[in-house]
Amino acid sequence: MEYSGEKQMKEYKLPKGFLVSGVYSAVKRKRKDLALFYSKVPCRTAALFTKNRVKAAPLILAIRQFKKNSLFRAVIVNSGNANCMTGQRGIRDAERMVKETAKALGVRKDTVLVSSTGIIGQFMPIEKIVGNIERLVKKLSENSLDAAAEGIMTTDRFKKILTKEFIVGGKKITITGVAKGAGMIKPDMATMLCYILTDADITEKALKKALAGAARVSFNAITVDGDMSTNDTVIIMANGEAANKNIKEKGADFEIFQKNLDELSKNLAKMVVRDGEGATKFIEVIVKGGKSFDSAKKAANAIAESVLVKCAALGGDPNWGRIASSLGASGVVFDPDKLEIILDGVTFVKNGAFLPPKEKSNMVFKGNDILIEVNLYSGKKNATVFTCDISKKYIELNAHYTT
């Protein structure tokens, strides 16, 4: 798949009042492995963390911090080590990263968050990291998005940075997101991390609502191998420097903000799927006619996570039988005699039975982008999930990686 981060170069920039940096601290072998996201003024901040019961130390710490505080100034992120299943020592290491970063920045330590991604079950090379925090702070600038994006990458093949600009009440608002890949990635449980920075003035309540709404159609709508990582984190920071009229959780201003955050998040999430290890095809699964959003989503996930469906996508085989069977096994209630399956726009199943396609169907599933549409006809709710195929390269990479 061709998707060059370089192409995006001119399209992204930092919102007002933010500085970022990325440096190399020898945790990873070759690339930058430390990143810092910083705002000159305190930010209203919202976050989403993995629902995996096994959570890495930085997430345990961050969840505690959010219980006391919602105004933050900075996030420090390291790649190469996930600081997961490392017990109390892992918590102390995460706390030390927060403390040293706060000290170097000259801010209160309860305004600094930490994230980690990389290998599970090894203690952090904490001295290496701590020894590079001052340099990381010195490198902060308005022009270092690329360095910060590289700092959070693990086996990602390209950087994931996007910017949206739009007008709210006559003021220009900027939102910029930086992400790294999730799942189907070489070392273990690859994590999805995403940091979204905006200069919007927005209430805490509205920010939380907007992030939850955006995640529903983006980060929570992608599945690669069905696993949730122990470190998945999405953080949004809003510093108000755009000086717009404060956005509340309802009304036209909020809707504009939500729409733009949705688009930004959805496009970042799609970049994550396209960068899935060994992936050759991008698959969009749309399930219509669900009794509820949740049941439509469950049905879409069942299709997207079926290894047999992924194999069919890889092989360019419009195997609707596998799709019907994964739906039937999903636990979602529907009438099989009403089922409709449309692949790349061509109807293969109508009223629950195979309908030999009249149109030319020899191009179905042959392209790099595949569209699977299903109608359950049991309600009016729809859900969309994005995924990728599974290839021999995926097996090779994941079978022969050694802890």
Added chain:
Amino acid sequence: MEYSGEKQMKEYKLPKGFLVSGVYSAVKRKRKDLALFYSKVPCRTAALFTKNRVKAAPLILAIRQFKKNSLFRAVIVNSGNANCMTGQRGIRDAERMVKETAKALGVRKDTVLVSSTGIIGQFMPIEKIVGNIERLVKKLSENSLDAAAEGIMTTDRFKKILTKEFIVGGKKITITGVAKGAGMIKPDMATMLCYILTDADITEKALKKALAGAARVSFNAITVDGDMSTNDTVIIMANGEAANKNIKEKGADFEIFQKNLDELSKNLAKMVVRDGEGATKFIEVIVKGGKSFDSAKKAANAIAESVLVKCAALGGDPNWGRIASSLGASGVVFDPDKLEIILDGVTFVKNGAFLPPKEKSNMVFKGNDILIEVNLYSGKKNATVFTCDISKKYIELNAHYTT
């Protein structure tokens, strides 16, 4: 994997009063594709069908038959065509198979069941099948277990036939099972079919209870790719010809019957897993310390169905991080700080943290049989699931098979 059906040859035979046969009717390309299981006298009969919402025509018909009747004489099975998603015409085809078989056998048509396995969404070549039923009946014999086992196979590499003999109240009872493979098999949704014949005299209630109990530790404890087929069927027929004292649903006699049926079913189920398409390793997952059997089972399935865990097994990499993460994502409630993970007998995780193994761990995951043991320490219930790894051959076979 080496597991020769031939080796079993001398170990199996039919229980008293049963005759079977298998013939070639040109539905499949080369091998026998029709099988008949027949008892000289009516049998108490119990059955389990797929929970997949999309059910093939023979299953829809059989479920209707079981509502009216529990005494059956015969089951006719075809391979090569699943008669699934074939609408009303599919039901009529299944009814015709029942009617013609009953006629040829000279028995009532409400005592004959039908099963199908093979490709989904194509109408049955019903004339080919019907044209061979008389020959199938003529071939019935006590020595045709191999022909019948071949008749139900799709891409299975070896026949799956087992016999158990044991004494109840001074009388010898025989149970014989014939199965075919499920999942991770080339053409589409490969189905698991299993026919168990016994000469035991047992009540209908006891037979149902015994089958449910056996399925719990065998057919419902195997997972290959997480999918349930549209055609999965297990049928047990008991004709009473052993002339033992009628077995009720409680007591020592029942316990002996249950124990033997459990063992037979478990070994047939393991044969199905070992024959998974492209499988190179057999994996047993034991989860202990669950709050309930269901939660222990859910946790075990989450590990067994994780593509990343399967890849680790293929690569011989004892990647406990993937196991911990799949548990955490399973939705099962447990305290991550108590988690214990033992691989091939070597402890890797204790009290939720990595414990560098003291014993020699370089042989872990290197053999053809892999044992994953987990203790959740949240209760006293245990569950076991059997699965296999995923290989490039699996991807190749499933990607490049065309409907």
